Amino acid sequence: MLCWGSWANLQKLSGKWRYELFYWDFSVGLALAATVAAFTLGSFNSSELTFQDNLLIASYHRISYALEAGALFNLGYVLLVAALSVAPMAVVFPIAVGVGMAVGVGWMLFPPQGSALLLAGGAVLVLIAVMIGAFLYSTYAQEQNAVKKPLTPDPRSPAAAAAKPPMPAKGVALSVFSGVVMGMVPPITDLARTGEDGLGAYAAALLFALAALGSTFLYAPFYITFAVHGAPVQLRNYFKGGRKLHMYGVLGGAVWGIGLIAMFASGGTFAAVQAGPAPTLGFALGAAVLAALWGLFAWKEFRGGSQRVRILLTAMLVLWIVGAGMVTMAPGLAK
Numbered sequence: 001m002l003c004w005g006s007w008a009n010l011q012k013l014s015g016k017w018r019y020e021l022f023y024w025d026f027s028v029g030l031a032l033a034a035t036v037a038a039f040t041l042g043s044f045n046s047s048e049l050t051f052q053d054n055l056l057i058a059s060y061h062r063i064s065y066a067l068e069a070g071a072l073f074n075l076g077y078v079l080l081v082a083a084l085s086v087a088p089m090a091v092v093f094p095i096a097v098g099v100g101m102a103v104g105v106g107w108m109l110f111p112p113q114g115s116a117l118l119l120a121g122g123a124v125l126v127l128i129a130v131m132i133g134a135f136l137y138s139t140y141a142q143e144q145n146a147v148k149k150p151l152t153p154d155p156r157s158p159a160a161a162a163a164k165p166p167m168p169a170k171g172v173a174l175s176v177f178s179g180v181v182m183g184m185v186p187p188i189t190d191l192a193r194t195g196e197d198g199l200g201a202y203a204a205a206l207l208f209a210l211a212a213l214g215s216t217f218l219y220a221p222f223y224i225t226f227a228v229h230g231a232p233v234q235l236r237n238y239f240k241g242g243r244k245l246h247m248y249g250v251l252g253g254a255v256w257g258i259g260l261i262a263m264f265a266s267g268g269t270f271a272a273v274q275a276g277p278a279p280t281l282g283f284a285l286g287a288a289v290l291a292a293l294w295g296l297f298a299w300k301e302f303r304g305g306s307q308r309v310r311i312l313l314t315a316m317l318v319l320w321i322v323g324a325g326m327v328t329m330a331p332g333l334a335k
Contacts, residue, residue, distance in 0.1 A: 003259030005290025008089050011081065012254035012299060017245045019085035020224050020233045023078060025249020027216040032250070033257030034202075034209035041265075051202040058199050063191035066204050070184050070211025076100075076181035077212075079174050082228045089172025089295030090302065090313075091137045094320050095175035097288035098126040098133075098181070101327060103183025104219055115329035122330065125323030129316045130176075136312040138168040140305050147304070166229045174228070193264075201264035209257060259287075285324040292317065315328025 014022055055063070083092045105123040109116060145165065189208070192199050199207065225232055239270035263284070297303045302309060 001259075001284065003255045003262070004284070004287035006294065007092075007255040007259075008084055008093075008291055009257070009294055009298070010248045011084055012089070013187035014245055017241060017248070018230075018233045018237070019081050019228070021219075021238045021241060021245075022249045022252070023081050023223075024216065024220070024238060025246050026081065026253035026256075027074065027213045028256040029250035029253025029255075030260075031209045031213040031253075033254040034107050034205045034261065037257075037261045038202045038206040041261075042200075042206075049112045050198065051200065051206060054200040054203040058203065059195075059197040062192050062195070062198050063207060065188050066199055067211040069188040069192060070208035071215040071218075072181060072188065073185045073208070074212040074215045075219060076178045076185065078216075078223055079178035079181065082223065083174035083178060086166035086229050087137060087168070089299065089300035090135050090292040091295075092171065092175045093291035093295075094290040094316060095130050095133050095172060095281045097285065098130040098320060098323075099179025100183035101179075101285065101324065102127055103180055104186060105327060107187050108330075115333040116330075118172040118176060118326045118330035118333060122326030122328075124321040125319050125326065129305075129319035129323060132312055132316040132319065134168075136309060136316055137172060139312065140302055140309045141165070141168045143306055143309065144304070163200050170228065174283040189261060201261065205257070205261045205264050208260070230305045242286065285328060289317070289324075296309065 011019065011022055040050045049057075080092065080096050083096065102123045105119050108114065109121055112119065184230055189204070192207075220235075224235060227233060296313075302313060305313070
């Protein structure tokens, strides 16, 4: 929970470093964390199979599922990081994880993996919270634009596109699409890890991370060419970034990777939307709440908001936490 709810602070700390460039380092950091864990924690325990042994006995189907899950996850996280570049953490994480959880609940209901009433009711509350979050962000953006009234730049200037504030709908849409994609990842990950020929924690994490890194080369031409905000970034600018800027991305990916490895090693699943033991699911869902709290209190993303904004923000968080709590408890109440 701590890792998944905190890595985005490093993207915030990178300042004006474009997310298109940040994400290259993020995927490298994820792969490095999984590789180091595989060759250390996954190899040193002589009483258990090493990750190399696990790869030898795992079926090709299980391996392919892990690779597919990593590539699909990477698409979802590219969208998430893009959303964070134009929208607040306190909105992006609840929307993305909330939508992903709702997608996951759909898998959990057929057949029901716990109390169907709690699963469905929790998903409805979270989706209501997601809609409130979208309205909240739009309301706050309108208030801030009315107060600031920035000077209109010359439309012929290259800086005109970058000077114009991003539309709230863009950040919300990216968060929703991210959640839909990530909600489809846990069932595929489960297929990679189940059965006698399934993958262990460190082998699964390594294949997952390497697929994420490899698919970055596939997705990069699209998100570099079609910029979310401002002019398209030039890839050569990546090599102009200082060591500190690159370190933010690598550390961000490594922190997220540590969370992935810890979740795999603890016997749970890696995503907030997957069925599993109630504590594991609760920790994963808690990551979104932690990220929202970072945005609210550390980065003060809704500073200067009106009383209406504060009411909407409180309603979003309360409904989200209650709904997520219902989904968390549902697996333990199966009849």
